[in-house]
Amino acid sequence: MFSAQNIGKKISEAGIKPSLQRIKIYEFLLKNNIHPTVDFIYNQLVNDIPTLSKTTVYNTLKLFEKQGLIINLIIDENEIRYDAMKNIHGHFKCDKCGKIYDFEYNHMQLEFLGLNHFNILKTELNLKGTCPECNQ
């Protein structure tokens, strides 16, 4: 499903040279749809690539985002998260356990008032509250 070749190809198609580090980082995002932070990604991958630097993770994610391969997710202070899912969806963050859930919504029906002549490039719908597990 996500072979190294496929991943490298996707990276190439985004105009990025597929180095080992870049393949591993993108692979991690594709296989783990958990909206990880930079720190989390680094800690997971440093086992695989002992020489990995956190700066590389930062640079790589910034590059991926610039080239449209992933999106970033600013849902709470002091933590940028990353998401390789490219379909439009919303994010729910549980205030108690901190887990982030994806959800679908009827974005086609959304209507914005007073944004004529605005060039909208990104839409973020973030919900907060408590998840079913924490509600019990």
Place this chain on the structure above:
Amino acid sequence: MFSAQNIGKKISEAGIKPSLQRIKIYEFLLKNNIHPTVDFIYNQLVNDIPTLSKTTVYNTLKLFEKQGLIINLIIDENEIRYDAMKNIHGHFKCDKCGKIYDFEYNHMQLEFLGLNHFNILKTELNLKGTCPECNQ
């Protein structure tokens, strides 16, 4: 329109003792609907209150938020902004000039799929792109 008494009363109604600092900070948010950062608020008010500490601004805004008097707005990394507008509305941030615009949207028609038994306490709709001024 926003007299010191009215402001003090609103703060009291939120269960907060209306000190000078608290009144000035809330007054600033009410009179300037510009989604300011902590730093901006501090720099504006320190003229008025020369002994003001930035810690007080942080503490006061946190308290206001906890008591539901204001909301915070996390639309970009490294900057929490605050908003005293209590009606539901979205925020558009221009990538070029950085200005944040309010807009209305049809939130009543919004439908979330897969969030049964989730307790939704806050909804944030953030758009990004370029504003008409920067599009020219």
Place this chain on the structure above:
DNA sequence: TTTATATTTGTAATCATTACATTTATGTTT
């Protein structure tokens, strides 16, 4: 006036991110 409590203040610590210079890897030319 004492005493207790709440609020404000200033400094130091924390932590995510960025800047920058060095090292390593990759690709090209001769």
Place this chain on the structure above:
DNA sequence: AAACATAAATGTAATGATTACAAATATAAA
């Protein structure tokens, strides 16, 4: 293959927003 140029990765130091914490000040109560 060697020399060179370029790109990518690395490690350390700097930045900047936020928080922790203890001391000082203000407010309220006895």
